Amino acid sequence: MSEGPNASDFHDLDPAIRVLMGPGPSDVPPRVLRAMAAPTLGHLDPDFLELMTETQVLLRAVFQTQNPLTIPVSGTGSAGMEACFVNLVEPGDQVAIVVNGVFGTRMVDCAGRLGAEIIPIEVEWGRAADPQAVADALKGKQPKIVAVVHAETSTGVCQPLTEIIAIAKEHGALMMVDCVTSLGGVEVALDSWEIDAAFSGTQKCLSCPPGLAPLSFDEKAVAKMMARKTKVKSWYLDLTMVGDYWGAQRKYHHTAPINMIYALREALRLVVEEGLDARFARHRLNHEALVAGIEGMGLRMLVPAAERLASLNSVCIPAGADDLGTRRALLRQFGLEIGAGLGPLAGKIWRVGLQGHSATERNVRLFLTALESVLKSQDVEAQPGGPEAADRVYARSR
Numbered sequence: 001m002s003e004g005p006n007a008s009d010f011h012d013l014d015p016a017i018r019v020l021m022g023p024g025p026s027d028v029p030p031r032v033l034r035a036m037a038a039p040t041l042g043h044l045d046p047d048f049l050e051l052m053t054e055t056q057v058l059l060r061a062v063f064q065t066q067n068p069l070t071i072p073v074s075g076t077g078s079a080g081m082e083a084c085f086v087n088l089v090e091p092g093d094q095v096a097i098v099v100n101g102v103f104g105t106r107m108v109d110c111a112g113r114l115g116a117e118i119i120p121i122e123v124e125w126g127r128a129a130d131p132q133a134v135a136d137a138l139k140g141k142q143p144k145i146v147a148v149v150h151a152e153t154s155t156g157v158c159q160p161l162t163e164i165i166a167i168a169k170e171h172g173a174l175m176m177v178d179c180v181t182s183l184g185g186v187e188v189a190l191d192s193w194e195i196d197a198a199f200s201g202t203q204k205c206l207s208c209p210p211g212l213a214p215l216s217f218d219e220k221a222v223a224k225m226m227a228r229k230t231k232v233k234s235w236y237l238d239l240t241m242v243g244d245y246w247g248a249q250r251k252y253h254h255t256a257p258i259n260m261i262y263a264l265r266e267a268l269r270l271v272v273e274e275g276l277d278a279r280f281a282r283h284r285l286n287h288e289a290l291v292a293g294i295e296g297m298g299l300r301m302l303v304p305a306a307e308r309l310a311s312l313n314s315v316c317i318p319a320g321a322d323d324l325g326t327r328r329a330l331l332r333q334f335g336l337e338i339g340a341g342l343g344p345l346a347g348k349i350w351r352v353g354l355q356g357h358s359a360t361e362r363n364v365r366l367f368l369t370a371l372e373s374v375l376k377s378q379d380v381e382a383q384p385g386g387p388e389a390a391d392r393v394y395a396r397s398r
């Protein structure tokens with residue numbers, strides 16, 4: 001007998017029940033977890049094909065689009081990003097990208113690997129891009145694509161899109177938007193806003209486990225993809241082939257992550273049940289209460305009020321507070337996860353997510369109370385008015 005691990009060396013899987021208030025994943029509703037545990041069908045079983053169709057109908061409703069090519073790409077949000085670029089970029093294409101955080105930076109990396117000529121539009125982290133800066137950067141250029149992050153999860157900025165979309169159209173460029181942390185939490189209306197290509201992820205405001213990347217291409221994006229002179233540089237993410245599985249043909253390309261699609265379908269059903277407007281209002285209300293609580297404690301938000309994202313709140317770490325120690329204490333004492341700052345914001349901010357199922361009054365109150373308690377234990381000066389300030393926001397809404 002060869003020596004190897006004994007099954008008894010491994011305990012039963014029993015993860016703690018956390019309160020996920022970081023940059024993602026967010027709390028997953030039990031209904032979504034139950035859907036995931038349903039029996040696995042074959043990826044060409046007629047019953048599964050019907051569930052695929054339903055998932056696409058729901059996905060179009062949530063993206064507010066009629067685009068036929070609206071599908072969940074296999075992989076996390078970054079796979080959606082890569083799918084957009086790999087299908088739409090040909091070597092030498094000019095691609096303008098707004099860079100004001102981790103995910104704009106990731107888009108530059110992604111497009112650059114495909115031989116795009118990048119026109120970077122650098123903006124201070126923690127601020128939205130001024131449309132004039134985009135217009136100036138594009139003067140005399142012929143971008144094929146203008147790409148922005150709608151909800152920059154690394155900073156908590158929500159990028160206003162209307163003017164940037166108009167600028168992209170003036171240049172005849174496709175407008176590509178990263179909606180990973182907005183879809184299902186902050187309005188995204190692909191058709192009325194005339195966004196040509198968009199991608200998202202399941203584990204942020206849709207409150208599904210990570211593993212799929214909702215994506216949608218309009219007819220202009222599909223036309224650019226179909227007119228390519230070169231083959232799509234990724235076999236797995238080639239939407240001219242993946243699209244045949246999700247399209248009328250239902251032709252095998254790769255095995256769909258069946259149970260993840262069950263989960264996404266259930267998560268989308270929950271979004272539609274709640275209603276988009278009610279869901280956006282819930283995110284906004286809890287965000288306003290959280291901000292009131294933070295400011296009531298005498299702490300500061302990183303992002304100016306007009307540019308704040310409801311689903312990700314960047315709180316400036318107060319003087320004397322221990323960044324890692326605070327996050328550890330929140331996790332150990334309260335089971336509450338928040339995120340750290342990234343890149344130039346490391347050690348400067350905490351990132352508090354209010355995404356999907358996690359965006360609740362209970363969670364906002366837990367966070368404010370927990371933070372107050374942890375800061376007190378570190379002898380950090382915080383005013384005691386946080387929870388009361390949040391109370392006032394909730395009272396006004398009732």
Ligand SMILES: *Cc1c(COP(=O)(O)O)cnc(C)c1O
Binds near residue numbers: 078103149153
């Ligand atoms: C999380 C996130 C991504 C990447 O998604 P993964 O699921 O981590 O691959 C991309 N863009 C934004 C804005 C995100 O928040």
